Amino acid sequence: MKKYLIGLAVGVALTLACAAVGTARDKDKEKKPDDKEVAAAQKDVLEVLELVKADKPVKDLEAKAAAIKKKDVDINNLMMVYAIKTKGGLGYDNKFGLEGKIIDLQRGNRGPAPAAIKKEKDALIRLAQINLAMAEIARPHFPGNKKGDDGKTYGKTEWNKWLDDQKKASKDLLDAINKNDGMAINKAAKKVSEACTECHSAFK
Numbered sequence: 001m002k003k004y005l006i007g008l009a010v011g012v013a014l015t016l017a018c019a020a021v022g023t024a025r026d027k028d029k030e031k032k033p034d035d036k037e038v039a040a041a042q043k044d045v046l047e048v049l050e051l052v053k054a055d056k057p058v059k060d061l062e063a064k065a066a067a068i069k070k071k072d073v074d075i076n077n078l079m080m081v082y083a084i085k086t087k088g089g090l091g092y093d094n095k096f097g098l099e100g101k102i103i104d105l106q107r108g109n110r111g112p113a114p115a116a117i118k119k120e121k122d123a124l125i126r127l128a129q130i131n132l133a134m135a136e137i138a139r140p141h142f143p144g145n146k147k148g149d150d151g152k153t154y155g156k157t158e159w160n161k162w163l164d165d166q167k168k169a170s171k172d173l174l175d176a177i178n179k180n181d182g183m184a185i186n187k188a189a190k191k192v193s194e195a196c197t198e199c200h201s202a203f204k
Helices: 037-052 058-070 075-080 097-104 116-120 121-141 156-178 182-203
Strands: none
Touching: 037 058, 037 075, 037 116, 037 121, 058 121, 075 097, 075 121, 097 182, 116 121, 116 182, 121 156, 156 182
16 A cells, blocks of 8 residues: 555565555655654554563553554655664664565575574564554554545455454564574565555555
8 A cells, every 4th residue: 555554565575564664755755864754753662562572461552552653653754664774664683674674584495594584583582563553553554445446446344354364474473483493484475565555456
């Protein structure tokens, strides 16, 4: 969703809660890391992330997401967290942004090697937890019914379903990371992308 979910969608592999910073509107491409609005939105995301890390009940995440929406925070600025650090995102490491790493995890069918998973475990867990946080943050930003690429009209039922799918895939990703299971990580990353790609197609 170029307008509403930029950060959850990129290429055929990833349209991450659905859109990617890489497909952002021109003005969003020009955002700098020190942009006050982007920085404020990133702070909001990090606050929800802390709730996820603390395993707080869903109602707490929903309340925080509603508060963010009430402040009229631009969803595009929130989705900037998926960009690389030099573009104002949280970044995964010095090489990848969050969206880039999700794409990387989908390469082939075997996923990352056990040694790589062990080495990057904390960063991978953080990635999955941010996806969970973003699914809740995006939920109140339903843009209204939209006609998708297939000509069908999609509404809030589909919006919530795809966000639920993203949450499930992100939880599966967490489980796979903790089990040091590369193939399961690969599969879960693909499921995250699938949910977001479908959402992007309907609500672009």
